[in-house]
Amino acid sequence: MEKKIFIKTLGCQMNEYDSNRIYDSVKRLGFEKTKDQENLDCYVLNTCHIRDKAKEKVYHEIGRVKELYKEKNKPIIVVAGCVAQAENQEMLKREPYIDIVIGPQSYHKINDKLLNFIKGNKIEETEFDAVSKFNYFDNIKNKENKISSYLTIQEGCDKFCTFCVVPYTRGPEYSRPFNKIISETESLIKSGAKEIILLGQNVNAYSYKEKSKVYRISDLINKLESYSELKRIRFTTSHPRDMTDDLIECYSTSKKLMPFVHLPIQSGSNKILKLMNRKHTVEKYIEIYEKLIKINPEIKFSSDFLISYPGETNDDFTETLSLVKKIKFINSFSFIFSPRPGTKAANLDQIDKEISQERLLKIQEYLFKFQLNLNESFINKTIDVLIENELEGQNKLFGRNQYMNSVIFEGNKNLIGKNINIKIERVNQKSLFGKVEKNNMRAA
Numbered sequence: 503m504e505k506k507i508f509i510k511t512l513g514c515q516m517n518e519y520d521s522n523r524i525y526d527s528v529k530r531l532g533f534e535k536t537k538d539q540e541n542l543d544c545y546v547l548n549t550c551h552i553r554d555k556a557k558e559k560v561y562h563e564i565g566r567v568k569e570l571y572k573e574k575n576k577p578i579i580v581v582a583g584c585v586a587q588a589e590n591q592e593m594l595k596r597e598p599y600i601d602i603v604i605g606p607q608s609y610h611k612i613n614d615k616l617l618n619f620i621k622g623n624k625i626e627e628t629e630f631d632a633v634s635k636f637n638y639f640d641n642i643k644n645k646e647n648k649i650s651s652y653l654t655i656q657e658g659c660d661k662f663c664t665f666c667v668v669p670y671t672r673g674p675e676y677s678r679p680f681n682k683i684i685s686e687t688e689s690l691i692k693s694g695a696k697e698i699i700l701l702g703q704n705v706n707a708y709s710y711k712e713k714s715k716v717y718r719i720s721d722l723i724n725k726l727e728s729y730s731e732l733k734r735i736r737f738t739t740s741h742p743r744d745m746t747d748d749l750i751e752c753y754s755t756s757k758k759l760m761p762f763v764h765l766p767i768q769s770g771s772n773k774i775l776k777l778m779n780r781k782h783t784v785e786k787y788i789e790i791y792e793k794l795i796k797i798n799p800e801i802k803f804s805s806d807f808l809i810s811y812p813g814e815t816n817d818d819f820t821e822t823l824s825l826v827k828k829i830k831f832i833n834s835f836s837f838i839f840s841p842r843p844g845t846k847a848a849n850l851d852q853i854d855k856e857i858s859q860e861r862l863l864k865i866q867e868y869l870f871k872f873q874l875n876l877n878e879s880f881i882n883k884t885i886d887v888l889i890e891n892e893l894e895g896q897n898k899l900f901g902r903n904q905y906m907n908s909v910i911f912e913g914n915k916n917l918i919g920k921n922i923n924i925k926i927e928r929v930n931q932k933s934l935f936g937k938v939e940k941n942n943m944r945a946a
């Protein structure tokens with residue numbers, strides 16, 4: 503009999519990609535994906551450790567599921583992702599309702615773990631084994647793809663920024679073989695992908711050696727460029743230290759690489775960057791920015807900002823603000839520092855909450871203003887939008903422009919998967935609203 507599975511995904515695009523691959527894997531055991539959370543045979547929570555109080559949020563969510571099944575047979579409860587990796591055995595001890603705890607580098611064992619559990623064993627599996635994981639998934643077709651599809655090319659991190667858990671939860675840097683990424687690309691294109699977003703915790707650190715050739719992310723972009731069915735290429739998340747000239751050059755040679763660079767800087771103060779062990783300076787960051795803007799003045803940057811890192815003075819914060827004003831970042835993430843257990847910064851003295859809150863509001867005032875300014879600049883203009891899907895229950899289509907902004911408009915479902923000219927009529931800080939241009943069918 504068909505068994506029902508639901509995966510709740512928290513956090514980044516890599517978790518979304520992983521959840522899709524877990525669906526691909528468990529299909530082999532007869533599990534079918536469902537959205538109906540009240541009649542499940544298996545519930546998977548794919549967790550993220552980046553945000554504050556991540557662990558508590560997991561137990562809270564498991565409590566919610568427990569409540570749902572108070573009167574009926576419980577589903578198999580799996581906790582996956584970075585919190586699972588960080589907490590491992592502790593989770594099974596603290597919440598006996600959880601049946602399986604599995605870390606991100608062990609997903610290739612998910613089917614075995616489920617079968618084993620059905621035989622009666624509670625399981626924790628948090629080894630770092632990225633090679634076996636990708637080998638396993640290379641043999642299972644990626645069927646959960648969309649018009650805009652994620653493709654993990656690299657995982658893990660060796661940089662050890664003092665505030666970050668990724669090196670501990672995802673393990674050391676690992677780059678997938680070039681040819682395996684290309685076959686997955688081809689399979690995604692065959693099933694309808696028009697945009698590919700290359701993923702990695704340090705995606706631009708991608709480095710795969712075969713014989714005497716070292717493949718870099720620029721080689722992947724150049725190869726992807728050659729597929730006529732593919733319309734757009736993006737990659738995330740990058741580290742400034744790995745923005746090498748061959749990658750920067752891609753912005754001049756590739757027609758499909760979108761002019762939108764998400765490049766986390768965290769702080770505009772060299773003193774704070776050093777304390778964070780970021781391994782780059784503000785000057786290096788500005789140099790990258792200037793090289794890219796010289797290639798294409800339309801390129802926009804987004805970034806991550808960690809406010810009130812221990813030791814940040816008003817002067818340090820002012821330097822961050824100056825950088826924000828100089829680069830006019832769009833679509834950025836900004837958070838107040840909060841300690842992550844196990845990291846170097848975990849026990850440092852924190853900055854007063856009120857001061858931190860003031861700084862956050864100040865930086866967001868500028869970030870939101872620049873976002874809105876950009877969006878407003880599209881009013882009455884016609885822009886190219888890749889149509890991704892229909893908005894549920896709204897009879898409207900959803901797509902994105904080159905800067906990843908959401909574009910919403912009325913249109914026929916047969917436009918999904920096409921690049922269409924949309925005339926923008928109104929905007930807010932998050933989205934653009936418009937209508938299909940009359941002469942569009944040529945563009946489609």
Ligand code: SF4
Nearest residue numbers: 659661662663666668
């Ligand atoms: S480079 Fe990124 S993933 Fe690696 S430790 Fe720093 S913040 Fe975390």
